[in-house]
Amino acid sequence: MNTAPSQETTPSAGHWRSYGPLDLHPILMHAMRAFNEHGYHGTSVRDIAGRVGVTVPALYYHYENKQALLATLLETSIKDVLDRCRAAAREAGDDPLARFCGMVESIVLYMAHRRQLAFLDTEIRSLEPQNRARYVALRDYLEHMLLDTVEEGRAQGVFTTPIPADAVRSVLVMCQGVANWFREDGPLTAEEVAERHVLLSLGTVGHPAAVAGDVVLPFPRRTPPGRGAASRGSSG
């Protein structure tokens, strides 16, 4: 019944760091904004239609119902972050430290660059059971990917946390948290936030160099490490 929703251009080999403008079907775009402002139940179908500039039935022509809008948005989002995280892990190769850093960086970059999509994570409660199950399965898969990496690093002695599962959950929670407070016009760029969260995450999983204060990120940086906001530009 529905036309296929326009998909995020999937990041192929090595492009998990690059973000263009968000390309969503106008209906999804405005639904996302409305859900962000008022939540799923706080948003009326009429409101979304009004934002798009069409009538209510036009929405129902493209999407089965209000629930399908949320489900499509959330699934698009989790699949994108999962693809990017997998790409980052692949690029990092076998070294658990590099892989951990790459995965955390990719997740935080997503949370910052796709804040409005990532923020919808708070609306899983409003998903009908089967939609929620599919979403949660994908999120669990991401968690397992990261946990495998941390446990491998622990076996190699590069991470010292005695509670890797708790550490990974905490790391993911604090990455997801970025979507709650990050602002494009804030003092830090997405890339700076990602770099900082790599450092914080390393501390959480117990990587000695992170605590010694002289960690060297084992992957190329986009910008020099100067922590100020001097390098900010509205064009980038």
Next chain:
Amino acid sequence: MNTAPSQETTPSAGHWRSYGPLDLHPILMHAMRAFNEHGYHGTSVRDIAGRVGVTVPALYYHYENKQALLATLLETSIKDVLDRCRAAAREAGDDPLARFCGMVESIVLYMAHRRQLAFLDTEIRSLEPQNRARYVALRDYLEHMLLDTVEEGRAQGVFTTPIPADAVRSVLVMCQGVANWFREDGPLTAEEVAERHVLLSLGTVGHPAAVAGDVVLPFPRRTPPGRGAASRGSSG
């Protein structure tokens, strides 16, 4: 118009670790549960009234409107966690490490023991501006308390993180996250979760002993540190 909402028994000197059964006005109790299940906008006044076992006007006799229910719940919650955190900090004295550990422990204990109240934090968006402003101010105050402690610890060389503000935000996010996944009948007690999060938080702020793997918590523990679930009992 309203009767005073029944307040949580405030934890006076040294009792910030003790939690009795949650004592709330029945209307608030059922509103809390409904908001947890369906969110603020997803919950109808009729649903709350039905759970309480009264009619709709009876609700409006006790509380001005639906918004007042949420605002009261959230304010009760943040004030309780703030009181307990302050008590923990006071009890810990001047040592930044002990104070940090106590504050994190108190916050996590709250998130676990008062999960349903703490979970409502996701509903701040549904607060009217002035209610939200009051809530956010209290939350910011908590963050500043923790940040002051971390910065003092940094000055003394006990915490090594170069980004204390980011570290504190991350710590609070991961503490708050406990309310999202903790279950009373899960594998860990609230006390065990708190202990683990103290350890994780120490890593996040860069406390060397936490990463070396031989941290000693500078405050008395309730239970032996055995990490298994052997000591669990459904009675408490």
Next chain:
DNA sequence: GGGGACTTACTGAGCGTTCGCTCAACGTAG
């Protein structure tokens, strides 16, 4: 290349239901 068949994208009107909230009236305890 003209014309019927079909598809796409959309509209105005309105269905039945539920929403937050209110009012006048009532029993009961002190």
Next chain:
DNA sequence: CTACGTTGAGCGAACGCTCAGTAAGTCCCC
């Protein structure tokens, strides 16, 4: 007799969703 706590009935508005209908485009057959 009064104040408290509650009730049945119901207000106007908004809710998600659906219907029949239509303009415009695409397709293929002859």
